[in-house]
Amino acid sequence: MIFDLSSANEVTVASAHRILLVGFMGAGKSSVGPPLAQALGWRFVDVDDRIEEMEDATVAEIFQRRGEKYFRAVESAVVSEILGKDRVVIATGGGWAAQRGRLAALPSGTVSIWLQVSAAEAIGRVKDQPGRRPLLDTEDPLDEARKLLAVRSMEYAEADAEVDTDGRTLDDVTARVLEILSRSPWNLTTEKA
Numbered sequence: 001m002i003f004d005l006s007s008a009n010e011v012t013v014a015s016a017h018r019i020l021l022v023g024f025m026g027a028g029k030s031s032v033g034p035p036l037a038q039a040l041g042w043r044f045v046d047v048d049d050r051i052e053e054m055e056d057a058t059v060a061e062i063f064q065r066r067g068e069k070y071f072r073a074v075e076s077a078v079v080s081e082i083l084g085k086d087r088v089v090i091a092t093g094g095g096w097a098a099q100r101g102r103l104a105a106l107p108s109g110t111v112s113i114w115l116q117v118s119a120a121e122a123i124g125r126v127k128d129q130p131g132r133r134p135l136l137d138t139e140d141p142l143d144e145a146r147k148l149l150a151v152r153s154m155e156y157a158e159a160d161a162e163v164d165t166d167g168r169t170l171d172d173v174t175a176r177v178l179e180i181l182s183r184s185p186w187n188l189t190t191e192k193a
């Protein structure tokens with residue numbers, strides 16, 4: 001949450017220090033992150049990129065060689081580390097915020113945005129990007145995506161705000177996120193404003 005309890009009776013609004021993009025695979029977190037960070041004059045960090053760098057392997061290779069449990073442990077450590085930084089836009093992998101209680105436990109000053117996508121559109125977007133989504137490497141990826149999304153949506157819905165990305169361009173989605181951020185209580189202004 002972005003509200004700080006500064007005394008027993010008084011709640012003050014803390015300014016936002018980081019934006020956390022959450023949502024399903026193919027929602028556009030890694031695509032929206034860079035233009036968003038640029039508009040804010042902040043840094044962009046993609047969690048999957050960071051994991052692949054650290055492990056010197058693709059996400060799919062990590063799943064295959066070490067298993068999902070290992071991947072989740074690295075992912076958890078990477079996100080915790082980045083959440084300690086300021087002026088950063090973070091694109092999480094779709095599984096991070098899907099774990100219960102993660103969004104409710106975010107440090108103060110973190111604004112979480114759920115980029116929503118339907119299972120059909122997600123599959124359409126990721127089908128030409130092998131190596132990153134072993135969970136969808138099944139006989140029926142659409143059915144798998146529907147099942148995962150149904151379970152995960154409850155957790156994603158804990159985000160501070162949501163933006164539907166279905167049928168929207170990258171520019172539209174980025175503009176919508178910026179509009180949300182410009183509103184009270186976050187009151188974030190872009191460098192260009």
Ligand code: S3P
Pocket residue numbers: 023024025026029030048059092093094095096132133134135
């Ligand atoms: C995952 C999403 C992927 C990647 C990994 C697991 C998930 O990231 O972290 O394949 O569990 O939803 P994107 O959401 O960027 O595709």
